[in-house]
Structure formats: C-alpha cells, structure tokens
Amino acid sequence: RKEVEQDPGPFNVPEGATVAFNCTYxxxxxxxxxxxxxxxxxxxxxxxxxxxxxNEDGRFTAQLNRASQYISLLIRDSKLSDSATYLCVVRExxxxxxxxxxxxxxxx
Amino acid sequence: xTAVSQTPKYLVTQMGNDKSIKxxxxxxxxxxxxxxQDSKKFLKIMFSxxxxxxxxxxxxxxxxxxxxxxxxxxxLHINSLELGDSAVYFCASSPFGRSEQYxxxxxxxxxx
Numbered sequence: 001r002k003e004v005e006q007d008p009g010p011f012n013v014p015e016g017a018t019v020a021f022n023c024t025y026x027x028x029x030x031x032x033x034x035x036x037x038x039x040x041x042x043x044x045x046x047x048x049x050x051x052x053x054x055n056e057d058g059r060f061t062a063q064l065n066r067a068s069q070y071i072s073l074l075i076r077d078s079k080l081s082d083s084a085t086y087l088c089v090v091r092e093x094x095x096x097x098x099x100x101x102x103x104x105x106x107x108x
Numbered sequence: 109x110t111a112v113s114q115t116p117k118y119l120v121t122q123m124g125n126d127k128s129i130k131x132x133x134x135x136x137x138x139x140x141x142x143x144x145q146d147s148k149k150f151l152k153i154m155f156s157x158x159x160x161x162x163x164x165x166x167x168x169x170x171x172x173x174x175x176x177x178x179x180x181x182x183x184l185h186i187n188s189l190e191l192g193d194s195a196v197y198f199c200a201s202s203p204f205g206r207s208e209q210y211x212x213x214x215x216x217x218x219x220x
Binding site: 032085096098 | 210
C-alpha cells in the first residue's frame with residue numbers, strides 16, 4: 001500500500017466548475033498535512049496547509065479527517081490557471097511524503 | 109531573485125559517467141533536501157541536511173553522495189550513472205522545524 005494515495009487523474013473540468021480531490025494516508029502518526037501544486041515541468045509549490053478544523057483560502061478549501069486518515073481539497077469556480085497537478089503531502093518525522101498527484105485540466 | 113537555485117537545469121550524459129548537481133538557497137533556511145521525481149511523477153526524498161549535518165538518508169545507492177559545504181549549499185554527486193537514474197532532481201529548503209519546503213526549479217537528468 002502506498003503511504004499517500006490520491007485519486008487517479010486526469011480531471012477535465014470546464015471553467016467555473018467545482019472539483020474535489022481526495023487523498024488517504026497510511027501512517028496514523030503523520031503529523032502535518034499539505035496540498036502542493038506542481039505546474040507542468042516546474043517545481044512543486046505549497047498551496048496550503050490542512051488542519052483538522054478545515055481551512056479555506058479564497059476558492060480553495062482543505063479538510064482533514066484524522067480518524068479516517070483522509071484529506072480533501074475543494075476548488076470552487078475553477079479557473080484556467082488552476083490547471084496543474086495537485087500533490088497531497090503528509091509529514092512523518094522530519095520528512096515529507098508525497099502522493100503521486102492528481103492532474104487537473106480546466107477547459108474554457 | 110531566485111530563492112532556491114539549481115545548476116544545471118538539464119544534464120544529458122552517458123552511462124558510467126560521474127556528474128554533480130549544485131543547489132543554493134538564499135532564504136537563510138537551516139535545512140536542505142534532495143528529492144527525485146521519476147517518470148511516474150512520484151517525488152521521493154533522498155537526503156536532508158540541517159546546518160551541514162546529514163539528518164535523513166533514505167535508501168539510496170552509495171553512488172549518490174550529498175555534500176553540504178555550508179548551510180546555504182547542498183550539492184549532489186552521482187557516480188557511475190545508470191539508466192535508472194534518469195529523473196528530475198529537486199533541491200528544497202525549509203526553516204528548521206518547519207514543514208513548508210521551498211523547491212528549486214529542478215535538474216532534468218537523462219542518462220543514455
């Protein structure tokens with residue numbers, strides 16, 4: 001079993017759509033949780049941290065369920081510029097464990 | 109001003125050669141990392157240094173040797189390159205004890 005598993009992609013959605021990504025992690029001792037974004041042939045960049053209480057940053061909402069070991073990311077009113085690969089990331093000890101990523105393509 | 113920089117950006121070389129990738133960060137961070145992203149896009153940590161000391165060493169062949177001359181630099185030397193070493197190698201840094209990591213632009217290594 002992979003340490004961090006994500007929905008297989010790609011997700012192809014029209015502009016303005018709402019899209020949700022899911023992620024599960026295997027180690028219940030994982031300490032911190034994040035979503036990173038990686039554009040094609042670019043480096044990963046931190047999108048947002050994920051907290052148990054849920055958190056929102058503009059059109060992006062992240063949720064964490066520690067009991068189910070499940071993380072989600074919701075993107076509302078998607079823009080063309082949201083097209084990228086979204087990486088679910090957990091922290092274990094001093095290192096980050098990355099999921100394979102889910103590719104999102106937003107079309108006009 | 110580039111925060112985390114890597115050189116070279118592209119590296120094409122033949123099997124058996126030895127090559128180095130350099131990384132520098134000007135963020136004042138204490139911790140630096142090397143990651144490998146393979147063709148299936150999995151990003152996996154290889155090494156981590158904190159203030160020039162090795163703190164994470166994942167199961168990586170001995171042919172890979174990191175070197176940190178100071179806390180702003182972390183270089184990666186690879187001996188006897190193999191086809192399976194072809195990947196994108198990312199350097200990253202973070203403040204000590206913090207989880208957010210800042211990545212360099214990556215070095216695309218192709219071994220022929």
